[in-house]
Amino acid sequence: MNGPGATGERILDAACEVFLEKGKAGARMQEIAARAGINKALLHYYFRSKEELYRQALTRELTTFFRELVESVRPAGDMETFLRSFIDNYIDRLSRNPQVVRFLTWEIGSGGPVARNVIAGIVQGNEGGPIYPVYRETFSRGIAAGAIRPVDPQHLLFSLVGMCIFVFLAAPILTAVFPEIDPSEKEFIEKRKKEIFDLVWNGIKAEKGGNDVRD
Amino acid sequence: MNGPGATGERILDAACEVFLEKGKAGARMQEIAARAGINKALLHYYFRSKEELYRQALTRELTTFFRELVESVRPAGDMETFLRSFIDNYIDRLSRNPQVVRFLTWEIGSGGPVARNVIAGIVQGNEGGPIYPVYRETFSRGIAAGAIRPVDPQHLLFSLVGMCIFVFLAAPILTAVFPEIDPSEKEFIEKRKKEIFDLVWNGIKAEKGGNDVRD
């Protein structure tokens, strides 16, 4: 057929749905087949086993998400712009792909054998070369130029990612403690971006009186 | 018997182990019984069903962890001390209880029905009264006194928790991308505390020239 509803893709779509709702162990092949609009026999005709289907479904989701994310990180002229675009970009992508976060949450619970391979592969060797060095050098140059304080770029990255992803990942808990918030709401998302940027930018920018060299 | 190895507790210990390794759906009652050193009949003699066992095991873990955590949050004289003790305390507890983080990760994947109840209950009504208002008022007073910039205390809390928990929660992924780090290592943990504190304190403290009123 190879039409718009190509069966293999429809199966992966259905598999993602079920895996992110129930996890690998909780998912049922029968349910995946049903949601894909086919039967169990055909499902196994396309994917040998549940394990294989899980691997391919998660790989597809993570690859798409992280490839786009990594491609969006471009060195910018000044630190402030770079930081703001990093945060905006990351939060926008997270809020538009909550299913990736949840899928990944299950995977992390299991120790993340699949995700480890996929993500390590993307981060280390995408088309534009390794991504982390680009990020790190951007900050190192900012530090050398006296634009920002001498923070550890790696820890700053952990902090940024942690701040950005937390509200989406922990949404089920947060909404129980703070019933008034809704991490999927646009207003909340924009506020979140602003608060993170303000905190981090004030946290890393050089004190007045420091060198404000431009290269 | 009621000795040190009281059976009910031994079962809960074993259940925690298995649930955090395999998740609810992936856990096997037989394995839990074996790890508790008993048989399936006795297991069901103590806990009617897997669901019930899961509920009680997760509730016990979360209650202990969050009660201790919440009790450790005490208002301090100055903002700097309060912030530092908050971060140190949280990170220490997380690094000493990685099993809680992982257990919670599985639970969040499933939407967190059990954790929602437990955590909301602890946060809203522990012995010292609701905890969040204490936290919020501490920062509100700091803002009113001009000691810190006017940040949103709620978002600051999300940022703090996100920064602290991220490296432990995402450890399986992080170690794949950065093989040189080990989030359970003491050296790393101390560095993490320092980096978070420096970032946040610089990020929220009032600029020079602002009011530095003490109450």
Add this chain to the structure above:
DNA sequence: CTATAATTTAACCGTATGGTTAAACCAAAT
């Protein structure tokens, strides 16, 4: 000692699950 509760043994039950098989059906390409 005796009654009560904890624990074991071992079999058992119903059902769900992942996966397989074989035959038939159907649409498109040759």
Add this chain to the structure above:
DNA sequence: ATTTGGTTTAACCATACGGTTAAATTATAG
């Protein structure tokens, strides 16, 4: 018209699983 490969149907299989039962055994407390 025939072949090919996607697709369905429906039955099937072995196993694993959650949970139960009943009887026997051991320990504990009164």
